[in-house]
Amino acid sequence: MTxxxxxxxxxxxxxxxxxxxxxxxxxxxTFFERRVLARMxxxxxxxxxxxxxxxxxxxxxxxxxxxxxxxxxxxxxxxxVLAPVITVIPALIILAVVPFGPPIEIAGRVVHLGVADGLNxxxxxxxxxxxxxxxxxxxxxxSSNNKYALLGGLRSTAQMVSYExxxxxxxxxxxxxxxxxxxxSIVQAQESWWFILAQPIGFMIFLIATVAEVNRxxxxxxxxxxxxxxxxxxxxxxxxxxLMFMAEYDKMIAxxxxxxxxxxxxxxxxWVDRVPLLGxxxxxxxxxxxxxxxxxxxxxxxxxxxDRLMAFGWKVMLPLALVNVVLTAVLVIAIGx
Amino acid sequence: MFAxxxxxxxxxxxxxxxxxxxxxxxxxxxxxxxxxxxxxHALKRYENGLEKCIGCALCAAACPADAIFVxxxxxxxxxxxxxxxxxxxxxxxxxxxxxxxxxxxxxCPTEAIVLEHNYELSFTQRRQALYTRExxxxxxxxxxxxxxxxxxxxxxxxxxxxxxxxx
Numbered sequence: 001m002t003x004x005x006x007x008x009x010x011x012x013x014x015x016x017x018x019x020x021x022x023x024x025x026x027x028x029x030t031f032f033e034r035r036v037l038a039r040m041x042x043x044x045x046x047x048x049x050x051x052x053x054x055x056x057x058x059x060x061x062x063x064x065x066x067x068x069x070x071x072x073x074x075x076x077x078x079x080x081v082l083a084p085v086i087t088v089i090p091a092l093i094i095l096a097v098v099p100f101g102p103p104i105e106i107a108g109r110v111v112h113l114g115v116a117d118g119l120n121x122x123x124x125x126x127x128x129x130x131x132x133x134x135x136x137x138x139x140x141x142x143s144s145n146n147k148y149a150l151l152g153g154l155r156s157t158a159q160m161v162s163y164e165x166x167x168x169x170x171x172x173x174x175x176x177x178x179x180x181x182x183x184x185s186i187v188q189a190q191e192s193w194w195f196i197l198a199q200p201i202g203f204m205i206f207l208i209a210t211v212a213e214v215n216r217x218x219x220x221x222x223x224x225x226x227x228x229x230x231x232x233x234x235x236x237x238x239x240x241x242x243l244m245f246m247a248e249y250d251k252m253i254a255x256x257x258x259x260x261x262x263x264x265x266x267x268x269x270x271w272v273d274r275v276p277l278l279g280x281x282x283x284x285x286x287x288x289x290x291x292x293x294x295x296x297x298x299x300x301x302x303x304x305x306x307d308r309l310m311a312f313g314w315k316v317m318l319p320l321a322l323v324n325v326v327l328t329a330v331l332v333i334a335i336g337x
Numbered sequence: 338m339f340a341x342x343x344x345x346x347x348x349x350x351x352x353x354x355x356x357x358x359x360x361x362x363x364x365x366x367x368x369x370x371x372x373x374x375x376x377x378h379a380l381k382r383y384e385n386g387l388e389k390c391i392g393c394a395l396c397a398a399a400c401p402a403d404a405i406f407v408x409x410x411x412x413x414x415x416x417x418x419x420x421x422x423x424x425x426x427x428x429x430x431x432x433x434x435x436x437x438x439x440x441x442x443x444x445c446p447t448e449a450i451v452l453e454h455n456y457e458l459s460f461t462q463r464r465q466a467l468y469t470r471e472x473x474x475x476x477x478x479x480x481x482x483x484x485x486x487x488x489x490x491x492x493x494x495x496x497x498x499x500x501x502x503x504x
Contacts, residue, residue, distance in 0.1 A: 040350045044360045300350040301343075 006109065014115045015096075022092055026249045027057035032288075033295050040299040067238035072145060075235065079143035084236065084243035087136025091250035094129045097122035097183045098257045101267045101279025113267075113280065114184070122183035123171050126258060127164070130213060133251065134160045137215075140244065141232035152231025155306060160213055162313040167209035169321035173202035173328045174262040187266035191273075194265040198331075201324045203263045205317060207293070210255040212313065214248060216294060218301035219309060252294060253287065260286035375437045375452040378430055380473045386481030388418050388474065389449035391496045392425035399444035404434035414492075416485035421496025428470035432458055446497055 031046065031053065038045025047053040071080055099117035103110050112118060119125055134157055141153015175181055177198060178189035189195075196203045212219040233244040260266060264286045267279030304312065361368045370376065381389045392409030410426035418424035441450050450473075460466055477483050 036354075039354045039358070042353055042356050042359050044358045044362075296347060296350060300346045 010109075010111065011115065018095060018115055019092060022095065022250050022253065023246070025253050026246045027061065029249045029253060029291065030060070030245075031057045032291070033298075036292065036295045037299050040296070061242070064238060064242040067241075069238040069240065070235070072235050074145045076143040076145065079139050080235075081240070083136050083140035083143055084240045084247070085136075086139060087133060087247040088243045088250070090129045090133040090136070091247040091254060094126060094251075094254045095257055097125050098254075098261050099184050099187050099266060100283055102272060102276045104276045112184070117184045117187075118182060120180075120182045123175055123181045123186075123262075126183075127168050127171070130167075131160075131164060133247070136247065137232050140236070144232075144235035146235050148230070149232050149234045152234070156215060156232055159215070159219065159309060159313070162310060163209045163212035163219075163317070166205055166313065166317035166321045167213055169318070169325050170202045170206040170209060171262065172325045173199040176325075176328050176332050183261055187261050187268070190265040191268055194263065194268075196263040199263060199324070199328065201320065202328070203259075205321050205324065206259055206263065207290075209317060209321075210259065211294060211297065212309070214251040214255055216248075216252065217298035218303050220298075220303060252291060256287040256290035256294070257283065259290055264290075370454045370456065374454050374456070375439050377432075377453055377455040377458055378435075378441070378450050378468070378473055379453045379475050380425075380428065380470065381449050381451055382475050382477060382481065382484075383420075384478055384481060386477045386483060386486060387420055387493065388424060388484055389447045390425045390428065390445075391419050391421050391447055391449070392423045392428075393446060393496075395444040395446060396441035396450055399440040401438060401440060402434040402436050404431045404436075405429070405441060406431075414488050414490045417488045417493060418484045419496075420493040420498075423496070425470060428473065430468045430473065432460075432466040432468060433463065 034056075035045040035053070045053070046056040049055040049059045071077055096115035097117055097119050099112065099114040101113035103112050105111070116122075116125075137160075138153045138157040141149045141151070141156070144150070174186050174195045177195055178186040180186060180189070186195075211217075233241060236244055260283060266286075267283045269278060269282035272278050272282065383389060392407055394405075394407040394409065397403075397405040397407050406427065406429045407425050408427035409423040412418055412422055412424050437452065439452050442448075442452055
């Protein structure tokens with residue numbers, strides 16, 4: 001078996017681009033969120049560092065790098081150090097199956113814009129990787145040896161596990177419509193129309209479940225400042241805290257990109273078939289729109305009480321998602337068959 | 338209806354994005370203060386440049402936080418600081434103690450100490466919290482002379498200006 005160097009180089013380059021994209025995306029998503037939240041609260045937001053405050057994320061990053069790294073005396077040190085890593089890696093690799101644009105020709109080779117978007121079980125991969133992120137948070141809460149961190153970690157685990165079911169069921173709609181589990185096929189099936197038209201309930205469930213999945217307001221139970229100080233990352237500082245933070249924001253970007261690919265036609269938009277490089281731009285715009293929606297929800301909605309959050313997940317979201325799956329299946333057979 | 342309420346709430350936050358932010362860009366734009374705002378003290382002067390303060394230390398007595406320290410010295414016509422016998426040779430306000438209650442203003446018989454509108458009182462060393470007489474004194478108005486000044490004998494021998502019946 002010969003290893004094709006061009007393919008290795010292509011993959012390495014794509015992975016590097018993905019990682020760099022996610023790191024800068026994390027930095028500027030924090031900035032974007034602060035500015036949007038500020039405007040919604042009739043403030044201006046960070047606008048001092050650099051023009052319009054554009055260097056603020058860099059200033060924050062430099063500050064965090066030079067912060068002291070504290071490890072609590074009674075913490076489980078190995079797990080404590082490992083937890084941020086376990087949290088951040090799934091957030092970085094989950095986007096590997098999202099296609100960023102239609103295939104383009106570079107130097108006579110067909111290049112697919114996406115690290116592994118052709119994976120034939122792409123949606124399953126997303127579910128699996130998203131589940132691994134729960135471990136990081138649970139371990140962070142457990143190893144800190146702090147009651148608030150433990151409570152936050154346990155709540156987070158329970159919440160993410162419950163909402164993952166509804167999330168997985170909401171994925172089934174696009175899978176049935178595209179007749180494939182590969183992200184590439186799902187996006188290509190949306191060339192003429194977006195799946196949100198056939199899956200309005202599915203998209204709603206997806207949105208609510210992802211917000212719960214990435215632990216953001218109004219489902220930010222694990223980080224409930226009022227009763228848990230900071231939840232699972234209360235004992236983290238410096239770069240470890242930055243990693244936890246980065247995981248949260250990269251997960252936001254990831255679920256926004258996944259939602260755009262499954263329901264909003266991914267990279268499709270006007271003239272993409274003629275100018276393929278417009279694809280990433282359209283995907284970016286859709287991702288920003290979903291992220292704006294998440295920030296908007298955070299600015300508006302109060303946090304749910306923990307037991308209500310769980311009841312909502314099991315008694316409302318799950319039946320709805322099941323009904324949606326059955327309806328979609330029946331309609332696909334009735335119309336498409 | 339839950340969905341309607343949700344939509345109304347979301348609409349409210351979206352609408353507030355279109356309002357003008359109420360933020361004052363602080364170092365460039367200073368927020369105007371109210372007429373009766375009590376900021377940093379100032380020691381006032383008369384039009385001719387003489388200091389109003391006569392070193393009586395009633396402000397120090399009135400001060401609930403014990404933030405004011407006054408030491409008085411003798412005055413004479415050859416080198417006059419303030420009308421009357423005495424003037425404040427030392428006048429210190431400790432801003433770490435001051436609670437900006439304005440009692441010193443009320444206590445002052447000559448209306449020498451006034452809480453003005455300067456609120457930028459941050460400092461990096463505790464010593465800078467001590468505001469001395471020179472820092473608190475107003476600058477000499479146009480047409481006045483700096484203190485100490487030589488005055489004709491007998492012109493300013495009353496510490497407190499004439500009381501007049503209202504016309």
